[in-house]
């Protein structure tokens with residue numbers, strides 16, 4: 001849905017602080033929307049440290065949507081999860097691949113450097129959708145003006161854009177404008193190192209654990225755990241050893257020592273695992289946080305990078321092509337509404353799944369599995385798309401909603417797809433009405449409640465059959481349709497407050513197109529039904545036959561039509577209809593029942609008139625007209641005391657009946 005004119009809007013100038021996994025993914029998402037993206041990275045190389053990273057299905061889906069496929073760059077599909085106890089005894093093997101049909105995308109294990117390079121390429125390459133993002137390395141950001149979308153660099157340079165994204169990681173500087181909270185030590189640290197698989201295979205004691213491709217292995221102690229998984233075409237093994245801060249030395253299991261001995265001291269690093277309480281707001285003005293800057297993650301579920309990527313794809317959808325600079329603050333607020341609840345929930349569950357195991361119990365991998373099965377079942381691309389769609393509808397002009405409601409409001413004669421009014425000035429019409437004098441007593445039976453009555457108690461009253469042909473309707477892409485109605489003149493509606501409205505009561509309308517039938521019934525409350533309508537017209541005559549599935553039941557004729565030159569006094573007329581919608585599953589009970597008034601200005605185009613005319617009906621029986629026999633029978637039984645006149649009016653410009661209202 002498009003609420004804005006794409007041609008009129010300029011791309012946004014996006015400034016991203018930090019070229020980590022989150023900042024780069026955001027750059028890709030935003031360049032693909034046609035925006036102009038600049039990234040400011042403090043480090044010289046803007047390259048990742050070694051070690052590997054999980055790309056769970058929720059993140060893989062995001063990356064594929066953005067045209068980045070880590071599997072093409074050596075990321076390995078996780079196929080098995082093997083659990084060991086602390087002595088190295090195998091406890092359980094889960095065939096993970098057999099479960100993966102639950103998600104659209106597999107679970108990948110990527111080398112961080114490979115993934116980072118791939119994202120950097122996708123953000124900055126000259127091919128691809130949109131303008132390449134520009135990365136400024138060695139550009140440490142020291143200040144942010146959130147309202148003015150302005151950043152200050154360490155060297156004093158000041159840069160202003162339309163939006164600033166703080167993707168500067170766990171020790172975010174840009175976050176300090178939003179909160180005084182800072183990360184705290186979680187009590188655990190992690191060694192991370194990489195080994196070549198071929199070396200591990202050579203050692204008899206460790207050979208067994210690397211037999212299978214795509215195998216993720218866990219060793220559980222009470223307050224420590226080791227996670228190992230392969231990456232880069234299954235040739236490299238990534239180890240994470242999580243343990244209490246105070247014991248930053250390896251456990252003395254022999255196989256464990258064996259592995260550590262193999263690690264290259266240059267790649268072996270100790271990381272203090274930091275945590276942070278949720279902050280109350282991620283955004284202010286034209287500034288928003290993303291990734292670890294907004295929600296630092298513990299590593300237990302491989303969701304830190306994944307949530308940063310979900311943030312990034314959401315940002316691209318919220319700040320889609322065509323968004324104006326002035327809309328940025330409200331859209332960043334929407335971004336927070338979409339993302340904050342989920343990211344912080346996943347963060348809390350990650351924390352729980354890293355808790356120490358109680359003495360005597362096996363491990364908490366079942367809990368971990370349950371969490372991640374649930375939490376990776378999320379598709380942020382599609383989720384954000386739907387939410388932004390709904391949000392956009394709510395703030396546009398309010399169009400009519402009617403069935404089916406699943407897809408949003410329906411365009412109709414009174415509103416286009418974004419709720420704006422239609423142009424009806426070009427619509428051509430020909431209206432032919434045949435007025436008769438007939439029995440007031442019979443007509444009175446057609447009034448649905450005692451609040452409607454004839455203004456005169458005479459035994460005669462006037463009624464009209466009116467056929468109209470519309471052409472060049474904007475809302476039907478220039479097409480038209482035919483309809484005819486029956487109306488009772490000289491009717492009053494007596495309101496409960498004692499006042500009275502005068503007008504014409506319309507018991508039924510037949511139309512030969514479904515769309516106006518449905519919009520007219522639902523939006524206006526007009527009693528419309530379907531019928532085929534055939535019209536023959538010459539300069540002097542008019543004839544109409546109406547059919548239901550080939551069965552003719554209504555016949556109107558006029559002869560001797562002559563042009564009339566006296567100007568018509570335009571006077572507004574009240575058309576009364578009785579809106580009624582039955583309650584589902586509750587016969588005879590209405591969900592909705594009330595009187596409706598459509599004020600109408602009679603057509604004032606070229607007029608022709610005659611006194612020669614006839615109306616007749618053929619009601620047949622319930623076999624020939626199984627759905628409308630009772631209606632036609634009532635029309636058929638009306639005596640024509642006098643054919644009063646026939647009138648044809650031709651012109652252009654019609655009302656959309658937008659002034660229709662509920663009487664009470």
Ligand SMILES: Cc1cc2nc3c(=O)[nH]c(=O)nc-3n(C[C@H](O)[C@H](O)[C@H](O)COP(=O)(O)OP(=O)(O)OC[C@H]3O[C@@H](n4cnc5c(N)ncnc54)[C@H](O)[C@@H]3O)c2cc1C
Nearest residue numbers: 018020021022042054141168169291292299302304305306
């Ligand atoms: C041991 C460990 C294991 C992990 N394993 C996984 C895993 O398997 N799967 C997973 O999804 N996540 C994992 N994570 C978490 C994941 O690494 C982070 O959540 C993710 O990197 C966050 O991305 P980011 O872009 O928000 O931040 P970062 O990747 O930290 O990037 C921030 C960037 O901003 C730059 N920067 C900082 N300050 C400034 C400044 N003032 N000016 C300019 N630039 C600045 C930094 O140099 C950096 O490049 C793990 C984390 C740890 C510690």
Ligand SMILES: *[C@@H]1O[C@H](CO)[C@@H](O)[C@H](O)[C@H]1NC(C)=O
Nearest residue numbers: 146147177178281283284285
């Ligand atoms: C944004 O920050 C300003 C200045 O600190 C503050 O007054 C304002 O309340 C903040 N707005 C929101 C929406 O948080």
Ligand SMILES: *[C@@H]1O[C@H](CO)[C@@H](O)[C@H](O)[C@H]1NC(C)=O
Nearest residue numbers: 338339341342343383384386
């Ligand atoms: C979209 O995500 C939110 C949480 O972020 C969730 O509450 C909602 O149910 C999701 N919608 C769908 C259709 O999955």
Ligand SMILES: *[C@@H]1O[C@H](CO)[C@@H](O)[C@H](O)[C@H]1NC(C)=O
Nearest residue numbers: 480481482512513533534535
């Ligand atoms: C409605 O009837 C007219 C004939 O009067 C015909 O020209 C037109 O095509 C019909 N419209 C539809 C949608 O059948």
Ligand SMILES: CC(=O)N[C@H]1CO[C@H](CO)[C@@H](O)[C@@H]1O
Nearest residue numbers: 342345346349370371374375
């Ligand atoms: C955000 C989210 O979906 N969190 C879910 C993660 O999994 C747990 C356990 O299944 C659910 O309770 C959370 O709602």
